[in-house]
Amino acid sequence: MRTLLITGPGGSGRTTVAAATACAAAREGTRTLLLGTDRTDTLGAVLGVPVGSEPVEAAPGLTARRLDADAGFRADLVALQDRASSLLDLLGASRFDPEELTPLPGAEELALLRALRDAALPGAYDLLVVDLPPAPRALALLALPEELRRHLRRLLPPERQAARALRPVLGRLAGVPLPAEWLYETAARLDLQLAAVEAVLADRDTAVRLVAEPGPAGADAVRTTALGLALRGLRTDALVATRVLPEGVEDSWLAGPVAQQRKTLEEWRETYAVHPVAHLGRDPRGADDLAALAVPGASGVNAGPSTVEWPVTDSLADDGVLVWHIPLPGARRGELDLIRRGDELVVTAGPFHRIVPLPSALRRCTVDGAALREGELRIRFRPDPRLWPRTR
Numbered sequence: 162m163r164t165l166l167i168t169g170p171g172g173s174g175r176t177t178v179a180a181a182t183a184c185a186a187a188r189e190g191t192r193t194l195l196l197g198t199d200r201t202d203t204l205g206a207v208l209g210v211p212v213g214s215e216p217v218e219a220a221p222g223l224t225a226r227r228l229d230a231d232a233g234f235r236a237d238l239v240a241l242q243d244r245a246s247s248l249l250d251l252l253g254a255s256r257f258d259p260e261e262l263t264p265l266p267g268a269e270e271l272a273l274l275r276a277l278r279d280a281a282l283p284g285a286y287d288l289l290v291v292d293l294p295p296a297p298r299a300l301a302l303l304a305l306p307e308e309l310r311r312h313l314r315r316l317l318p319p320e321r322q323a324a325r326a327l328r329p330v331l332g333r334l335a336g337v338p339l340p341a342e343w344l345y346e347t348a349a350r351l352d353l354q355l356a357a358v359e360a361v362l363a364d365r366d367t368a369v370r371l372v373a374e375p376g377p378a379g380a381d382a383v384r385t386t387a388l389g390l391a392l393r394g395l396r397t398d399a400l401v402a403t404r405v406l407p408e409g410v411e412d413s414w415l416a417g418p419v420a421q422q423r424k425t426l427e428e429w430r431e432t433y434a435v436h437p438v439a440h441l442g443r444d445p446r447g448a449d450d451l452a453a454l455a456v457p458g459a460s461g462v463n464a465g466p467s468t469v470e471w472p473v474t475d476s477l478a479d480d481g482v483l484v485w486h487i488p489l490p491g492a493r494r495g496e497l498d499l500i501r502r503g504d505e506l507v508v509t510a511g512p513f514h515r516i517v518p519l520p521s522a523l524r525r526c527t528v529d530g531a532a533l534r535e536g537e538l539r540i541r542f543r544p545d546p547r548l549w550p551r552t553r
Contacts, residue, residue: 164281164289164361168299169372170382174403178372178438179292180207181451185458186288187222194286195225198273198294202227209447220448224286228269228276270302274358281361296371296382300389300513303362306355307393311516313355317348368398371433375402375425376418383429384491389513391489394471400433401456402426404440432490473520482529483522483542490536497538501528506540525549 165182169175176199183195197204197212204227205212208219214229280289293299361367369390373379379402387397405426406419429435438454445451474484489497489510498509504524508515526542526549533539 162281162283162287162289162366164277164291164364164367166291166293166299166303166367166369167372168293168296168369168386169401170379170386171295173372173374173379173382174438175295175372176203176292177207177445177451177454178370178401178403178456179290180204181438181445181454181456182370182458183223183225183288183290184208184220184448184451185456186290187220187458188452189458190222191287191458192285193223193288193290194280195219195223196276196280196289196291197225197227198269198292199227204292207445207451228273270298270305273302274306275354277361278354278357281364281367296386296389300386300393303390303393303395304515306358306362307515310352310355310359313348313352317345362395369395371397371400372403373400374404375422375429375437377421377425380425380428385511387432388489388491388511391491392508392510392513392515397433399457400429400435402429402435402437405437406440473522481543483526483544485520485523485540485542487538487540488536489533489538492533492536492538494533497531497533499528499531499540508538510538 167175167179167182169178176197179195179197183193186193194216195204202212204225208225210217210219210225212219212225212227214227216224216226219225277289277291280286280291294302371383371386373383383400390397402422402425406415406422408419408423410416410419426435426437436457438456441450441453443450445454471485471487474486487508492510496509496511498507500507502516504519505516506519508517523542526544529541529543531538531540
C-alpha cells in the first residue's frame with residue numbers, strides 16, 4: 162500500500178490538493194482512502210459531500226473519513242483508568258466519566274499517528290492520502306514517534322523489565338515502591354505502536370508531497386519545510402505549485418505576480434519535480450473542479466524511497482578520517498549547530514532539532530570538524546586511538 166502525506170504552509174490549498182490527488186488516483190482505478198485531519202469539515206466542503214468520522218464513499222473507488230480525536234482520547238483514558246484502578250483506589254482518586262473527558266493538548270497528534278498506523282495496514286485500499294496539518298504542525302507530528310520512543314527508553318529502559326521477578330524484593334530493600342507491572346506493559350505497548358508508525362514513515366512506498374503557492378512567501382516556507390523533512394531523513398517526492406496564474410498577461414496588472422511566480426517555479430524546478438496547478442478563478446468545489454486542477458494521482462510521480470540515506474565514507478587511507486554525510490537542502494551555515502553527547506549527536510538546523518545515535522563505527526571516534534557544502538552537512542570523525550582496533 163502506498164501512502165502520500167500532503168502538507169504545506171497554511172492557506173496554500175493543501176486540503177484541495179489532497180482531495181484532487183485522491184480523486185485522480187480513484188479515476189485511475191486505485192482503491193483510495195482519503196484521511197482528513199481538520200476538526201471542521203474542510204475536506205467535505207472541497208469534495209462536495211459531508212465527511213465525518215465514519216468512512217463515506219466520496220466517489221467511485223474513493224473513501225473519505227475525518228479524524229475524531231475526541232473519541233479516541235476518551236477511550237484511551239478510560240482504558241488507562243481501568244488498568245490503574247488499584248493505584249487510583251489506593252490514592253483515593255475519583256475517576257472520570259467518559260462524558261466529562263475533553264482532549265488534552267497533543268491528543269490530536271497521537272490520534273493522527275494511530276490513524277496513520279491503522280489506515281496504512283494492508284487491506285481494502287491501495288493508496289492512503291493524508292491531508293496533514295500545516296507544515297509546522299506536520300513536521301512536529303512526523304518527529305513525534307521517534308522523540309516519544311527515545312523518552313520512553315530513558316524513563317523506562319526495556320532492560321529493566323528483566324528484573325520483574327525481583328521487583329518486590331528490590332522495593333523492600335530500597336524502601337520505595339518500584340514501577341508497577343502495568344506501567345511497563347503500557348510503555349512496551351506504546352513503544353510497539355510508535356515503532357509501527359515509524360515503519361510507515363520509513364516505508365519506500367511512503368512519500369511526502371509539498372503544496373505551496375509560488376512566490377517569496379511560498380519559497381521561504383518550502384525551504385524551511387524541506388529542511389525539516391531532510392533532518393528527519395524524509396524526502397519529498399513532488400512539489401505541487403497552486404494557484405498558478407496564466408502566462409501572456411504582460412499588459413495587465415497581473416504581469417508582476419506572473420513574473421514572480423515564473424521566477425519561483427524556475428528555482429523550484431532545479432530541486433523538485435514541480436506540478437503547477439492553474440488558478441481556476443474560484444475556490445475549487447466538487448468533482449468537476451478537482452478534475453480541472455489536473456493534480457497527479459498515485460502514478461503521477463515516480464515512486465522512490467521515502468527515507469534519505471546518511472552514508473559514512475571511509476577515507477582513512479587518505480587523511481585518516483571518516484566522513485558522515487547528512488543531506489540538508491536549504492540549510493544555511495549560520496543556522497547549523499552540532500553537539501556530541503556520548504554516542505549521540507545533537508543536530509540543530511534552523512528551527513529544527515534532532516538527536517540521532519551515531520553509527521557504530523563513529524562511536525569510537527572524535528569529531529574533527531564539519532562543513533556545509535552544496536546542501537550537505539559533512540562531519541569529519543577521527544578514530545580515537547584508545548578505542549580503535551590496533552593493526553600490526
